[in-house]
Amino acid sequence: MVVNLFQNFNKAFESKVRLGIMSILMVNDNVDFSTLKDLLQVTDGNLASHSKALEELNYIKISKQFIGKKPNTTYEATEIGKKAFADHLNSLELLLKSNK
Amino acid sequence: MVVNLFQNFNKAFESKVRLGIMSILMVNDNVDFSTLKDLLQVTDGNLASHSKALEELNYIKISKQFIGKKPNTTYEATEIGKKAFADHLNSLELLLKSNK
Numbered sequence: 001m002v003v004n005l006f007q008n009f010n011k012a013f014e015s016k017v018r019l020g021i022m023s024i025l026m027v028n029d030n031v032d033f034s035t036l037k038d039l040l041q042v043t044d045g046n047l048a049s050h051s052k053a054l055e056e057l058n059y060i061k062i063s064k065q066f067i068g069k070k071p072n073t074t075y076e077a078t079e080i081g082k083k084a085f086a087d088h089l090n091s092l093e094l095l096l097k098s099n100k
Numbered sequence: 101m102v103v104n105l106f107q108n109f110n111k112a113f114e115s116k117v118r119l120g121i122m123s124i125l126m127v128n129d130n131v132d133f134s135t136l137k138d139l140l141q142v143t144d145g146n147l148a149s150h151s152k153a154l155e156e157l158n159y160i161k162i163s164k165q166f167i168g169k170k171p172n173t174t175y176e177a178t179e180i181g182k183k184a185f186a187d188h189l190n191s192l193e194l195l196l197k198s199n200k
Contacts, residue, residue, distance in 0.1 A: 005123070009116050016109050019195060023105070026199055089199055092192050095119060099126055099189055 005098055008091040010084055012057050017042055017050045022085040025060060025077035033073040051075060059084055105198055108191040110184055112157050117142055117150045122185040125160060125177035133173040151175060159184055 013019055020040045024031055031039075037047050054060045059081030063074045077085070113119055120140045124131055131139075137147050154160045159181030163174045177185070 006116055006120065009119075011116060014114050014116065016106055016111060016114065019109075020106065023195060023199055085199075089196055093196055095123060096189055096193055096196070099123055099185075 005094045006091060008087040009095075010088040010091075012054065012059065013085060013088045015050065017046060018054060021047075021051060021054060021060070021075070022077065022081065025075060026082060026085060030074050030076050032075070036075060054081065057081075057084075105194045106191060108187040109195075110188040110191075112154065112159065113185060113188045115150065117146060118154060121147075121151060121154060121160070121175070122177065122181065125175060126182060126185060130174050130176050133175070136175060154181065157181075157184075 013022060017040060020042075021036065024036060024039055033047070036051075037044065040047065042050075051060060051062060055062050058078055061076050061078055063076075065072055065074075113122060117140060120142075121136065124136060124139055133147070136151075137144065140147065142150075151160060151162060155162050158178055161176050161178055163176075165172055165174075
């Protein structure tokens, strides 16, 4: 049944930007705003809104600090976020297999 | 670069319901409304709005006919839709590989 395919499909990761954010944070411990923005080629606002949503779900942690006099924002995936995203990827894998 | 991963990522297939609709129509020539609705466990409105969007993109064809006195709506994927969805699945596959 198709519905089982989507058991672990997580709507929090539905959008392309969020898939991108998590993919990057799964393989990088800590990434700053401008790096994430360049890698994903998204606007400041787009990245800010999607990352805020992921933070509210406790899937990522956003840290703000100063480097010298310059404010710096960095992102990292939480353990909960990594697990949830891995489950989501498994659900996508099931979807792919069902389409083969 | 993450951006290349998403080259063929198609925002039209971003939502779980649309992934479900296309997955079903890729392996079934013709499916009616109630079957699609049961398989996906979605509301009438949800299915109607997502399928309408896919129809507007010419990814699916929606046919309305009478069976006896009863109106019947059936859905099928177009060739364009099948190709676009296959490309989208390839993009998801790249994403999965990059997370391995």
